[in-house]
Amino acid sequence: MAPFQHSKLCFFSLSLLLLLLLLPFTVTSQSNRNVSLGSSLTTGSNSPWLSPSGEFAFGFQRITTDGYLLAIVFDKIPERTVVWSANRNNLAPGGSRVELTTQGRLVFTDPSGNQIWAANTNGPVASHAAMLDTGNFVLAASDGSSLWESFEDPTDTLLPSQIMERESRLIASHSRSNHSEGRFKFIMQLDGNLVMYQRDEHPGTPSEYAYWSNQSTIPSGYRLVFNQSGFLFVASINGTVLDYVFSNGGSSQDFYHRVTLDYDGVLRYYEHPKRNASIIDE
Template structure:
């Protein structure tokens, strides 16, 4: 299987050397021969213009490519194809904002093609530069994504700047969707891939609406969309949407070709099938933002909500995360104010990988009280007699308030007064360290006596209550040869 694109076989209106477009309310543009695509400026916000390419025959004027997505320009800015072949975007003062990266001395003209591709060509119609080689977040029919090619999602539905997700055909041949370490360019978590390391070569979007990954010999390795949609009947685009989902959209060109479809963009395929469940990273904002809940509805679009007592940070960005509408609990001794807090149950909800403590074989009531006693605790997730505690300042994206499976702690929470009695007032000392003393103790359980060592922290104020809990958690998971097993702990105020 082989594919070729011939610019000479396509209809277009030439853009002559010396031509320019100015960003203003006149909305002038360079239009393709069919009128289906246009190149020029769109006003995105008052006083802010985007240089881009869009579908020109539909009311939405949907943008498919942009030059300055991270840096909107002011009215009076200009894009110009200079007499020497340079192609640049400048602000009103003449400062260069964007330019093509190629040798410009052989450019004879520019053209907006009917495929949605803007090209610069020489006098023999050989393409020297094309927008198809530098995609932003969208692919169009006849466009390919080669190795090291990438799409970066927009930040939101109305903000075209680079956002939180990346879709790329890696040099190793694997086609992968990543969460980005926003606002930096490095990636965090791969939430979908074709698993084609060593074999993937090129992603193709053909004229009949199929999107597929091929090997170097042309063998099809993976279909991303296999729903036939002729370009003669539908406008089409494949986009890494701002929510991280790669979607194939179609728009009927006429009522005759629409069938049962509305005269609007509709999805015919999307990857992954449930973004809420696929993003399970331990850092970053995930599918919906910090402290938020992601659910997947019948409309195939992830829904972002806030837990009770929280509200969305930016009403214009549903993925901005959630902030508490209350003062957080204090950690100062008697002034903790535990009576001002209560739990809100949220069935079938989870915040995975945001945990800082695990407990096993406990009751739900114990779980609630333990979280209320802990001034760092913001969420307790309970399932099958296990509890996970999440800190408020490190809540992971997604997802809610119940419990997932624990790798946990088979330990008891002991009563301090009980320990005082069985150690005879901490009488028999076994040893001491810089901030603790170890005593001998005998614990009774079902008439079985177990000799144990009790380490009593003497400098709790210095050590810190939270540090103590972290140490308990750490020791409970340790299985070294010369380390005795941790059976339980007592945590009552300064004791």
């Protein structure tokens, strides 16, 4: 089974695009629909927090009859694909709530008020939050700087403009319908190597093993970059491209892009057409 696959939901002519390294990020770099302190969402009772274009939504997704996932999804394609989730190993019951508290904390609680999950801002408190058009949900300080980002705490998916620094990882879902952590993980290691592992599911058995690795980026590999042109590559500390993981992508004006470590252990590149988004060729 190949560790990498490029899945296209419609066929198109490819053209090489200018490679753009990610520019320094600030929350104020785009027009936002800021989430103010004291705002909250409850399962099944109110609208999600949308990005300015409405392309991404932060809120609750019903997974089972009474089980919810706090997630970010593509909100303009028929299958509202989850690209990030909090506390993914345990679904929340109906009546659960997420709040940007008046103290500047993003807190997810069950119906009894018990904390399920909270964003770690390492001390500072936020003045507001924002769901960005990149698919990144951000807690921001009063000067617009980022205190916490969903991009820095990925689950199984990368989106354009997202970076995996050394020691960052993706963990595959258990199955198509079960978003809890599964058998496979994908890591940008400290030694600069990009590696896929099968996780050890049985305590006491031999340690996890690598079923794919990219030896060519040792020791210079510093980060994995998914740039806004749809190219996924390993870069050195000065931004030099060392190796491509996926080197061809369609225009970001015409397609939504994502790279996902799927439940079967294969890293796949997906493209969803923006035009006529209600009709997707399987």
